[in-house]
Each structure stands twice: as structure tokens, then as C-alpha cells.
Amino acid sequence: MYKIKYSFSSFLGLMIAIAACRTAQGQYIIKQADSEASLYNYAKAIPLYERAYHKKNSLTAARGLADSYRLLNDYDHAASWYEKLLSMPDHTANDEIHYAGTLINQGKYAEAKTLLQ
DSSP, X not given: OHHHHHHHHHHHHHHHHHHHHXXXXXXXXXXXXXXXXXXXXXXXXXXXXXXXXXXXXXXXXXXXXXXXXXXXTOHHHHHHHHHHHHTSTTOOHHHHHHHHHHHXXXXXXXXXXXXXX
16 A cells, blocks of 8 residues: 555656656747747747647747748738737737738738727
8 A cells, every 4th residue: 555655656746747847848949939030030930839839828939920920921820820819818919919910911901900999
């Protein structure tokens, strides 16, 4: 019986360590993506942001994806990422403005106007 408790506590400790490493790895990927984006390598930053977003649905990764697609003039992908970003509670007014600009570039003027009011 004592060995079972020891095994369970070891297993629990291992799971906590894995979760901590996974979070740290996601943050490292975002740091790499931010570095690529700061060098205007948006095409290289996008897969990194996607990996980070799939590890943890973070506001930073979603914003990085939306902005990278917008700056590459890929407005369809940018709009879908801005929609996800705006559904998150901590989005900013700049996110809304960039999304409105993306909608304008897609010819969706009424939606952009509604968003900006």
C-alpha cells in the first residue's frame, strides 16, 4: 500500500514538471516568433506563432498571427485570427482597429463601420 502512494506522488510530480516545461517551451516559441516578426520575417514567424497557439491558446500568439497575416496582406487569414483575438477578454482597442482595417481591405465596409462605432 505504501508503494502505491509513493508511485502516485511520483507520477503527480512528473505531470507537474511536464506541464511546467510545456508552458516554458510555449513561451520560448513566442519569443522566437517575436524575434522573427521584429526582423519583418512574418512568413517565418507565422508557423512559430501557430505552434505556440496550439500549445496554449494565448492572446500573444493570436495577436502575433493576426498581425503577421495582416502585414503580409493576407487579409482572409488575418480576419479569422482577429476574430479569435477579439473573442478573448484582454484584447485591446488597437486589435479592434486593425481588425476593422482588415475588413475594409476585404471590402466589408459595413462590418468595419459597426466595429468602429
